[in-house]
Every structure is written in C-alpha cells, then in structure tokens.
Amino acid sequence: MRIDQMLTDVLKQELDKLNRAEKLRVVQMLVEQLAQEEELLTSHEYEIWSPYDAPGAAAILMDMLEEDRRNNG
Amino acid sequence: MADVARFAYTAVRNSLGEIAMRPILPVTLSYRGAAIEAQGLLDTGADVNVLPYSLGISLGGDWDQARTGLRLSGNLAQYEARGILIDCIVGSLPPVQLAFAWTRAENVPLLLGQVNFFAEFNVCFFRATNSFEISPKLTP
Numbered sequence: 148m149r150i151d152q153m154l155t156d157v158l159k160q161e162l163d164k165l166n167r168a169e170k171l172r173v174v175q176m177l178v179e180q181l182a183q184e185e186e187l188l189t190s191h192e193y194e195i196w197s198p199y200d201a202p203g204a205a206a207i208l209m210d211m212l213e214e215d216r217r218n219n220g
Numbered sequence: 221m222a223d224v225a226r227f228a229y230t231a232v233r234n235s236l237g238e239i240a241m242r243p244i245l246p247v248t249l250s251y252r253g254a255a256i257e258a259q260g261l262l263d264t265g266a267d268v269n270v271l272p273y274s275l276g277i278s279l280g281g282d283w284d285q286a287r288t289g290l291r292l293s294g295n296l297a298q299y300e301a302r303g304i305l306i307d308c309i310v311g312s313l314p315p316v317q318l319a320f321a322w323t324r325a326e327n328v329p330l331l332l333g334q335v336n337f338f339a340e341f342n343v344c345f346f347r348a349t350n351s352f353e354i355s356p357k358l359t360p
Contacts, residue, residue, distance in 0.1 A: 201267040204290040205335040208319035
C-alpha cells in the first residue's frame with residue numbers, strides 16, 4: 148500500500164472518530180483555508196442597490212405625487 | 221426647443237479599487253426650505269428613486285411622518301423604506317417634484333429611477349462618448 152493511501156486511510160479513521168461538532172469545525176477550517184488560497188472563493192461580493200422589481204413601492208410613490216397634485220395644484 | 225443639459229460620465233472607484241464609468245448627475249435637492257447638493261446615479265433599472273437615510277435627515281425629513289408601506293427589492297429589501305416628496309433641480313432646468321423611496325440604508329447611493337425621475341425628464345445616454353443629456357419632458 149502506498150504511503151499517501153495509508154495516510155489517507157489513517158486520516159479518515161481519525162476523522163470518523165470525531166463527533167458532529169468536531170467534524171463541522173474541521174470542514175469550516177478547511178473551507179477557510181481553501182478560501183484564502185483560491186481567488187475564486189475570496190472574491191468579494193458586489194452590492195446591487197437597484198430596486199429592480201419594486202412595482203408596489205412605485206405605485207405608492209405615484210399615489211403620493213397624485214395626491215400632492217390634487218391638494219396643491 | 222426644450223432646454224437640454226449635458227453631463228459627462230464619472231469615473232467611480234469601488235472598494236476593490238476597480239473603476240467604472242457611471243452616469244452620475246449633480247442635482248440640488250430641496251425640502252421645506254433646506255437645499256443640498258447631491259450626486260444621483262441615473263438608474264434605468266430602478267423602479268423608484270431611492271434616497272439614503274442620512275441625506276433625508278440632512279434635508280430635514282421627518283422619518284416618523286413619512287409615508288409607510290414601501291417594500292423595496294434586492295439588497296434594499298432588508299431595510300425599511302418610506303415615501304417622501306422632494307423638489308429637485310438639474311442644472312438650469314426648471315425644478316421638478318420627485319418622489320423618493322427613503323430607505324434606512326446608509327451606504328446606498330442616491331438613485332434616480334423610473335418613478336419618477338425618468339417620468340419627468342427625457343434622458344439620452346451617449347456612452348460611446350461618455351456623456352448624457354437631460355431635458356424636461358415635453359408637455360402637450
């Protein structure tokens with residue numbers, strides 16, 4: 148058996164011994180490590196502020212304008 | 221012939237240091253005697269105008285008295301929004317009344333959207349030459 152396969156098997160056996168919380172911590176640690184190494188994972192989110200789909204808000208604003216025109220000419 | 225105001229696109233650098241050309245319009249917002257110079261992004265995809273919370277407060281807006289019930293979308297959906305009417309002057313064009321969705325969000329830009337900025341002005345984008353033109357809507 149190759150040494151790297153042996154290490155993998157040993158590692159798997161050790162991981163299997165962990166409880167649920169410990170396994171989650173390992174996963175989290177690995178994800179964080181990968182995120183630091185991979186540009187794709189470390190890329191930032193871009194905020195999109197545009198209210199693209201807000202017809203309800205648009206209708207209320209239209210009502211406000213119409214109401215103001217009625218009251219103030 | 222209607223008055224036309226012409227403006228240049230603005231190079232904007234985001235938090236990542238990336239630069240984009242944006243149609244940002246200098247406007248004067250006026251509310252009950254208070255006036256503030258501001259920079260509004262012409263956002264043809266926005267259903268409504270959006271006013272950042274701090275700008276509304278600086279204008280003297282009363283959050284508690286503003287119209288409730290507005291629901292926004294996208295990143296703004298998580299913030300409460302209310303309605304407020306504000307006068308707006310673009311260059312030397314006649315002032316118009318704009319209705320804004322006044323959001324509790326602080327870091328949102330001033331957005332000029334379909335209701336009702338684009339209902340009050342005709343806008344032509346000339347992105348190839350980094351400029352845009354604005355004129356009042358034609359009234360019959």
